[in-house]
Amino acid sequence: MEHNSYFEDFLKDVVNIDQGRLNSLDTSITAIQNYILKSNFGAKVRFFRRQGSLAHGTIVRPLNGQEFDADVVMMVAENAEWEPKDYLLDLRRVLWANSTYRGKTRLSDVCVTLDYAGDKKIDLMPMIQVSDKDHKINICHHRHNHFIRSEPLEFTEWLVQRNKLSGGNSFRKMSRILKYIRNHKKSFTCPSVLLTALIGYRITDNDRGTDAFSSVPKTLVTILERLDRYLARHIDVPEVLNPSPSIDYEDLGELWTIDQFRNFKDKMHLYASWARDALLEEDHNASLAKWRKLLGNNFGAGKEKTEAARNVLAVKPEAIALANDAGHSDSLVEAVMRSGVRILNATFYRPPHLRPPTWTPSHETASCYVSATFHRSGRGSSGVNVDDGSALPRDGWLRFKCTTFQLQYDKTEYFVQWRVTNTGFVAKLKGQMRGEFYDQDGQFIKWEKLSYRGVHFVEAFVIRKYDNTLACKSAPYNVVIK
Template sequence: MKLTARFDDFLRDTVNLNQARIDLLSQRVDTIKRFLRDSDYEPKIIRFAAQGSWAHKTIIKPPTGNKEFDADLVVYLEPVDDWDAAKYVNELRRVFRASATYKDKTSRKSRCVTVDYAGDFHLDVVPIVVREHWLGSDTYEVCNRAENCFEASDGDGFKEWWSEQNKAVGGNYLIKTARLLKYLRDTKSTFSAKSVLLTTLIGERVGVFDGVIFDTYPDLPTTLKVIVGRLDDWLQENPDLPAVENPALPGESFTRKWTQEQYDNFRNKISQYREWVDDAYGEEDRDESIKKWRRLFGESFAKGEVKEAASRRLRVFADAIQQGKDLVSLVEARGRQILTQMPANLPQVVSVPYRNAANQVPVRIVAYERAEEDGADLRPLTSGDMIHPNSGIYFRAVQQASGLPFSKDFKVEWQVVNTDEEAANSDCLRGGFYPSKDMNSRYEPTKFRGVHWVQAFLINKRTRLVCGVSDRFFVVIA
């Protein structure tokens, strides 16, 4: 199912960089432009231009835990006689360092000077020398300070190429698809690809006649499906690391720092995510489609609709057994045995992102209450035990019969499910998968009144198949 409105919500609320932060970036950049024009920097400034994700309009919120984002500002310069490449960067740094405003914010890289607005963003100021040619087009050169050499640049060429590709798709759907794939890269951390490389791979999948003869891109979900499908097809046709060049500057390779191993992983992951996109798009049941899109994009996708549906389903469950009781009161009145009747297919519960192995291994969860993650075990817990808020639980997955740990050939991922009103009201209805720490363990704080559960999934590291699944371990926070 397309769920176009949910995609719009997801981009607005989760993926897109806040407009206030973009406005602040623009204000800070305007100040830097005035500063440099009024400074004693010797090269004549021709103009300024945004570059990178900021210019391409594919900039997204930084991933959780990293509040700062990156932006690039190009300064186009007339050449100065007898200046080598390093001097353009070194002198630019001197100008910033001489300012009381920028002195403590400035650092230097090989090709730029970085102004660091701590807690907000990093701005790379990139000097590019423009050389005029009477019988041909102007050429643009980046200044490599480390090797003291000039390197060819496309100027605004790539930005213009990307703009044309986005225009051919229409609706800014190509830009939005790029944002979604960058979000996928940053949140799942399962593949690496620099933004300019990822943008190029996406843009090159746009067909010449897509918007002329065919209505290939009627909406964002369809665009995502088409682009990811074409990208997967192209990657499968190229098992060896290909040379992906700058479409605006032939000869400049965007894959020069990619290894075959990184490419193989990217190729495999895109193939896997293509299956997930096709599965979610083709699913006709709305709740199931939401689950499948959440498998791809995580718990922030359609969270408002999931919150309402989860609360509604749990109320139906509680009302069917004992009128007027919330889940905790229900367990207190009827005992933990009632938990076996609790529905497992709540809307926030993400579909399992792995296939099952033919042979399954019994898995058991052992648990202890702990006041903090590295603290002492306060008491052992069994499924359905009640625990107070503001404590925590240490979970470990072990072999069912022996209680011994699993071999290093396996890893354990944990599905953590939060339910009930307190979690819902705090936008903390969870249902996704989370990694183990050491010894196939995980620590979870107890925050919200309600009935929650965890489940351990034993995964073969080589085949990435699920080789065993524990029973649900219920946690009742009262």
């Protein structure tokens, strides 16, 4: 199950950095910038820019008792009398001259860090357009006393474009969730710049508006499975190029050791399978437990449903109890005809006679849905399109069609197994509850006769032929027979 509202709450209340910390950070950064601009720093400051996760919109809430990091770059004019290390040494001198910053300031390799103990760290990184390096942007390395080619602003712009391509702020949400998993589980090592690049490269120009990116949980499954497939092709650390167009060559993959890469690869394979399993799980509480295995117990906290609540449909101004054996009363048909299939809860779609699927997920990014046409005289007769949940007469026929998107191979390399499930008193009386899997009647087609009053449903399972794995599964198509 998707649990979309739980994901939004999880992002807002657990993953995203809170507004109080952001306000405090903004106040601190503004004060630092104003102080430096008024100081006697030995190079002219052209501008400041927030950088890293703060600029990318991927900053996450720190774990309890821990600090969070924020990056600020400062573009400065070249000082012809300085060596590379002098930009950092003089910036430290200026900050040490202020009693507010003296005890917080320390020198790092490529930045000066202000450490607000137990709260936050702010890294100030000078950038210079160096004349003898074709006026290209460089940062400074203090210990090695040399310039390093860098284009942090271009990297930020690339990530902004990835976010636009995915739609719905998906890239930023996925980056935050995967950073949260990294920080919370502590099960893998991946620096944030490398992690965001890996996620960004998994987004294509055609993703916006597709089903794979239609919700936070579906996007999470898509990104994890794409990462899994990408990593599976590599035995050793892959080359992950800095996407900044002005950078000739920078391999972000060098931030990993071979052991760190292989562990990351194993964990992404495991987490992709967990996420897919949680998404496909149709029982509310079971799905919640599976998502928590990946995301921790703060996901959907307190949202479990009691057995009694799961077995009752709330239909204003009444409540209809679902029969434990799915032999539901005729009142269910009337309620669905009045209020629509939206009243059906997850328990309805998990009757005891339902045969569970046995195929292993293939981890494709494919998706599918079922549509239907109504035919009064059976196969060969003309049909009319009917909507999911439309009330239909007995003695007609439905022709179901499974439509797929983004299959990895040609459509002929797949077939559909159809799960047809009846519910209601009449079907139970006739011994026709079904819930089994049936072969297709044509490529991705299934014909069914309408016989028993009740609310029934049909699902399509798209199977890959060569390894008999599940490429995708449709949502239930509801059939209401009057």
